[in-house]
Amino acid sequence: MEFDLLDLKVALLYHGICVDEEVYEAFEGKARLSKNPFSCNAMILDEQIFCSLSRTEQETPFRLTLNDGNPVITYNNKFLTEISFPKKTSFYEQKTSSGIPFGNLAVIQGLDMLAFACLWRCEITTSGNACGFCHTGNFASPDHSLSEMMEIIRYAVEESPKTKMLQLTAGSTFNPEKEIDQYVKILEAIDKSIGIEKVPTMIYLTPPSDLKQLDRLFDAGVSQIACDMDIWDERLFEKICPGKAKVNTRQRYLDALSYIAEKYGPNRACCVFVGGIEPAESLIEGATFLAEQGIVPLPSPLMPFGVNQKVLAEMQPFSLDYYRKIRKETAKLYQKHNLIVPGTYGSDVCLSRDIWLRREILASE
Numbered sequence: 132m133e134f135d136l137l138d139l140k141v142a143l144l145y146h147g148i149c150v151d152e153e154v155y156e157a158f159e160g161k162a163r164l165s166k167n168p169f170s171c172n173a174m175i176l177d178e179q180i181f182c183s184l185s186r187t188e189q190e191t192p193f194r195l196t197l198n199d200g201n202p203v204i205t206y207n208n209k210f211l212t213e214i215s216f217p218k219k220t221s222f223y224e225q226k227t228s229s230g231i232p233f234g235n236l237a238v239i240q241g242l243d244m245l246a247f248a249c250l251w252r253c254e255i256t257t258s259g260n261a262c263g264f265c266h267t268g269n270f271a272s273p274d275h276s277l278s279e280m281m282e283i284i285r286y287a288v289e290e291s292p293k294t295k296m297l298q299l300t301a302g303s304t305f306n307p308e309k310e311i312d313q314y315v316k317i318l319e320a321i322d323k324s325i326g327i328e329k330v331p332t333m334i335y336l337t338p339p340s341d342l343k344q345l346d347r348l349f350d351a352g353v354s355q356i357a358c359d360m361d362i363w364d365e366r367l368f369e370k371i372c373p374g375k376a377k378v379n380t381r382q383r384y385l386d387a388l389s390y391i392a393e394k395y396g397p398n399r400a401c402c403v404f405v406g407g408i409e410p411a412e413s414l415i416e417g418a419t420f421l422a423e424q425g426i427v428p429l430p431s432p433l434m435p436f437g438v439n440q441k442v443l444a445e446m447q448p449f450s451l452d453y454y455r456k457i458r459k460e461t462a463k464l465y466q467k468h469n470l471i472v473p474g475t476y477g478s479d480v481c482l483s484r485d486i487w488l489r490r491e492i493l494a495s496e
């Protein structure tokens with residue numbers, strides 16, 4: 132099988148990469164590359180595909196090194212491909228008025244997407260029911276005000292890197308109505324600060340039991356809402372996402388997604404599925420079920436660093452064939468149902484926009 136760039140992206144996300152010090156010496160400060168983990172480092176594969184530079188100290192066949200001064204990836208010490216880095220941005224040099232570095236609250240994904248990740252702590256994690264593949268549940272953003280959040284958004288949209296999309300995401304909550312209150316305040320503040328129409332905003336949300344609460348977000352100008360089921364297979368969902376299954380319930384995710392699609396039309400509701408956990412056939416079954424309703428499935432590859440061995444044993448062994456199946460079937464769904472994955476160049480850790488941009492080619496593979 133010939134190896135292509137999307138294969139390389141999923142393999143890099145799965146295995147991580149070891150980065151030679153000389154790469155930092157050559158590029159830190161000149162490109163968007165930093166040893167600081169809050170700078171969300173990325174590589175660009177063949178000037179097209181953004182891929183997280185998931186640096187690892189663990190054993191990995193991938194290495195980022197220099198060849199005649201150019202950054203290259205090797206696999207088991209054999210040359211694989213040249214890469215480049217995103218252009219330097221002044222974003223990560225900024226601090227909010229109370230002194231919080233911008234990068235501690237928000238990161239740039241891809242070329243021009245600003246992601247506020249984990250705005251508030253995941254209550255599913257604090258209750259001891261974290262999803263088995265989660266890296267972020269224990270993360271708590273430093274305390275910050277709404278006006279500091281707006282300082283960051285205004286800078287990212289108007290100064291650097293000229294953000295074209297916002298993603299707001301937090302941990303799951305046991306009180307979705309309160310979460311919606313918080314998001315409505317944020318959307319209203321964005322509107323007041325720069326105008327909500329200036330930057331499409333996608334919110335990752337815990338689905339509320341009272342579905343009408345979702346209307347408040349659309350009234351306040353949200354572009355898309357994602358309620359992430361992560362796993363379609365019911366048994367695995369209960370086992371690997373016990374908090375979501377017990378507290379929020381699978382049915383509530385489905386109800387919220389369908390409500391949005393029925394009331395607001397196609398391409399307004401999205402749902403992440405984590406690739407690499409369940410069999411490809413079951414992920415595709417879930418993606419198909421949603422796509423038929425105009426809900427956009429977003430496959431995102433598993434990054435298994437730090438995942439405990441017991442959970443890992445439940446998951447699919449890493450295989451490029453697995454991801455090839457998923458990308459082909461997802462591309463077909465995007466085409467057949469005229470679905471649009473929001474964004475421009477896509478994100479460093481997700482596959483969905485990469486697939487969408489190449490949907491014609493991938494669907495006919």
Ligand code: SF4
Pocket residue numbers: 253254255256260261262265266267268301302303
């Ligand atoms: S809901 Fe699951 S994946 Fe999301 S932050 Fe909480 S534990 Fe992690």
